[in-house]
Amino acid sequence: ETVLTQSPAILSLSPGERATLSCRASQSVGAYLAWYQQKPGQAPRLLIYDASNRATGIPVRFSGSGSGTDFALTISTLEPEDSAVYYCHQRINWPLTFGGGTKVEIK
Amino acid sequence: QVQLVESGGGVVQPGGSLRLSCAASGFIFSSRGMHWLRQAPGKGPEWVAYVRYDGSSKYYADSVKGRFTMSRDNSKSTTSLQMNSLKSEDTSIYYCAVLEGATTAWGRGTLVTVSS
Numbered sequence: 001e002t003v004l005t006q007s008p009a010i011l012s013l014s015p016g017e018r019a020t021l022s023c024r025a026s027q028s029v030g031a032y033l034a035w036y037q038q039k040p041g042q043a044p045r046l047l048i049y050d051a052s053n054r055a056t057g058i059p060v061r062f063s064g065s066g067s068g069t070d071f072a073l074t075i076s077t078l079e080p081e082d083s084a085v086y087y088c089h090q091r092i093n094w095p096l097t098f099g100g101g102t103k104v105e106i107k
Numbered sequence: 108q109v110q111l112v113e114s115g116g117g118v119v120q121p122g123g124s125l126r127l128s129c130a131a132s133g134f135i136f137s138s139r140g141m142h143w144l145r146q147a148p149g150k151g152p153e154w155v156a157y158v159r160y161d162g163s164s165k166y167y168a169d170s171v172k173g174r175f176t177m178s179r180d181n182s183k184s185t186t187s188l189q190m191n192s193l194k195s196e197d198t199s200i201y202y203c204a205v206l207e208g209a210t211t212a213w214g215r216g217t218l219v220t221v222s223s
Contacts, residue, residue, distance in 0.1 A: 034206075034211065036152075043202060043213050043214070043215055043216055044152060044213060046211045046212075046213075049208045049209060049211055050208050050209075053208070053209065055209075055211070085151075087151055087152060089152070089206075091206050091207075094166055095154055095166070095168050095169070096142070096154035096157075096206070097154065098151050098152045098153065098154070099151070100151055101151050
């Protein structure tokens with residue numbers, strides 16, 4: 001099973017700051033990695049697919065990078081509405097897996 | 108616009124069965140593999156099952172293998188998840204989803220509670 005390890009578990013930053021979230025895979029997932037944002041009571045929302053492609057309607061402040069086993073999600077300028085849990089997900093190795101999540105708190 | 112609508116959730120006793128359904132629209136259903144995922148209260152998402160676009164291949168998470176069966180009906184653009192021998196740890200919101208890069212979409216989910 002491909003284990004996805006996300007760090008940090010919690011990120012507490014102020015509005016306007018830059019956030020960098022990490023996702024490390026236990027084996028290569030190529031570029032088949034996605035990032036999701038989830039707010040309480042809502043389904044996960046796709047932000048980034050295939051490592052670096054922004055999904056439809058996602059603000060440009062969200063960007064993804066990486067390939068193989070090391071990936072990052074960057075939020076260039078934090079907005080109050082970015083407070084959420086962020087998950088990475090790989091869809092190339094069975095079983096499909098998700099990371100444990102990074103909670104982003106806005107001070 | 109891709110739309111996925113799940114139904115069939117509810118409260119069931121341990122050892123019981125439940126059948127979830129998902130109605131799809133807004134894309135060519137017969138050309139896409141479909142997934143079921145779930146999320147237990149306070150936990151992250153967990154992949155559960157997959158069926159290939161033509162139904163010829165299916166994959167299951169170890170946690171549900173032998174108990175859950177996924178199927179699809181391309182003539183009706185629907186997919187189903189038959190869940191048997193349910194356990195308390197199956198309590199979750201269940202989502203159907205397409206997970207194919209730019210064509211990625213999740214439904215709103217349906218809640219399954221396994222409790223006596």
